Amino acid sequence: MKKLLAVILVFIVTNSYAGNTSYSCVVKYAGEVTNAGDMDYATNVNKGKNGMLSSYIGTKFTVDKITGTVIGEIVSNQSANAIKTEILSNGNGGNAFRLITRFGPNPSILYLQINDYPAYKNGDESPFIGFRWGESISGSCK
Numbered sequence: 001m002k003k004l005l006a007v008i009l010v011f012i013v014t015n016s017y018a019g020n021t022s023y024s025c026v027v028k029y030a031g032e033v034t035n036a037g038d039m040d041y042a043t044n045v046n047k048g049k050n051g052m053l054s055s056y057i058g059t060k061f062t063v064d065k066i067t068g069t070v071i072g073e074i075v076s077n078q079s080a081n082a083i084k085t086e087i088l089s090n091g092n093g094g095n096a097f098r099l100i101t102r103f104g105p106n107p108s109i110l111y112l113q114i115n116d117y118p119a120y121k122n123g124d125e126s127p128f129i130g131f132r133w134g135e136s137i138s139g140s141c142k
Contacts, residue, residue, distance in 0.1 A: 023063040023097070023114055025128055027074065028139035030056040039136070056137060063112065063141070065090065068099045070112065075130065075137065077101035077110050091116045108133055114141050 030053040031041040042053030061072025068085040070077040077085055083102045091097035097114040109132065116126040125140040 021065050023065065023116070023126075023128075023141040025061050025063065025072075025075075025114070025141035026139045027056050027059050027061075027137050029137065030054070031136045032134055053135070063097075063099070063114065065097065068101070070099075070101070070110065075110070075132075079103070081105070094118075096120075116141070 029041055031039045032053060034040050040053075042057065056074050059072060059074040061070055061075040063070050065087075068077070068087045070085075081103045083104045085099060085101040088098040088100060089095045091114065094117050097112075097116055099112050101110040103109065110130065111132070112128060112130040114126055114128040115121075120127055122140070124142055126142075127138065128141050129136065129138045131137075
């Protein structure tokens with residue numbers, strides 16, 4: 001009976017831990033800097049300066065909290081040009097989850113910050129902001 005209880009307890013702990021190892025995120029806004037230094041935000045109505053940013057709206061990506069792996073149609077750090085991904089903050093202790101990925105040979109970065117702490121949470125969703133290639137994206141993660 002003790003062995004059965006131990007197996008059940010391990011199963012429960014493992015499953016609850018596994019459910020908390022990633023974020024599922026949705027892009028709600030995308031923007032880029034204009035020649036005048038202003039931000040041009042694409043929405044479902046405004047296509048943005050180059051017309052491409054509006055295609056980002058509604059796209060999804062996942063972030064592995066342990067490895068920093070980001071996988072999505074538009075937002076991803078899984079390419080042959082990825083040099084290094086570093087988790088800057090794992091989100092514990094009231095801090096946001098933060099990661100940065102460096103790409104080469106032409107230097108660029110992907111930076112993501114997910115504000116997964118009580119002051120920023122909206123129900124079960126947490127806001128995020130990200131930067132890459134002179135673009136900014138924001139939305140929410142669960």
